[in-house]
Amino acid sequence: MTGPVLKLQPPDVAAFAPYGDLVLPPEEPGARRFYSTALHARGETSAPVLHVNNVAPQALPLAVTRIERHPFAAQCFFPLDVSRYAVMVMPSDTEGRPLPDRALAFLMPGTIGVIFNPGVWHLGATVLDRPGHFTVLMWRGGPMQDDDFRTIAPLTLIDPMDPLAGA
Template sequence: MTGRLLRIEPPDDAAFAPFGEFVAPPAPGQRRAFYSAHFDPIPSQAAPVLHVNRVAPSELPLTCDTVERHPRAAQCFLPLDVARYVIMVMPTDAEGGPSRDGARAFLVPGDRGVVFRPMVWHMGATVLDREASFAVLMWRGGPQPDDQFRTIPPIIMTG
């Protein structure tokens, strides 16, 4: 294995806050937990898109050499049938690219979703244990494309 080693952490709301928010069931005594603020303001000429992904399982250690971001829209992944999954995120550097030095990886249980903020570089959906499905919600459309992909030197994630 050649690449930068990155230890996968348990989900931590404070550590993940610069990149987005974990989506969890309401706290005891609450009927709802809202995450709508991530989807304001609406990007110009965009429409909401909801689709379902099927993702083949991966094994640890994971190697990531491609990341993506969405400059104008948040992206929400809601587990429909997921055992557990890994997210890897990184901030944007001064030149607009992914900052590998700021990379963080989290092991998320299948009963929690995730919202990536706009401009956050992240690894594609990666599940462990078995095939899985997510509902994905985000804005799409408008005058400019909102999918950017970059190849990066490998990051190897371990448990």
């Protein structure tokens, strides 16, 4: 394994909150959960873009060397046909550079979606086990580019059941 090792954690609404929202189904039949407030941060001249992607599976342990962020709008991933997927997030320093030493990683089931807040550094769509499909919603357009990709020193994501994960 290369670089620091991050054990994938189970989904945790509180731990993820500084980076966005986990999209959970309501517990009661007929109930709704609203996530609309996450959609309001965007450029005035941007427009919503909705697409479905097809993601090839990756295996754990996974060396991560590339991350992304969208400074001006939230990005939403809703699993359509996904077994499990890895989510990694990290804060920025005061200059907007990623802080890999403060990264968090989660092992998500295909029943929970993710909304990344504007400006959050994150791993791109990464499915495990088999190919997967997400519906992705974000905003594009306007005078400012909203895709920022960075190469980072390798971080290794491991399965929580991996013996190297420790206690």
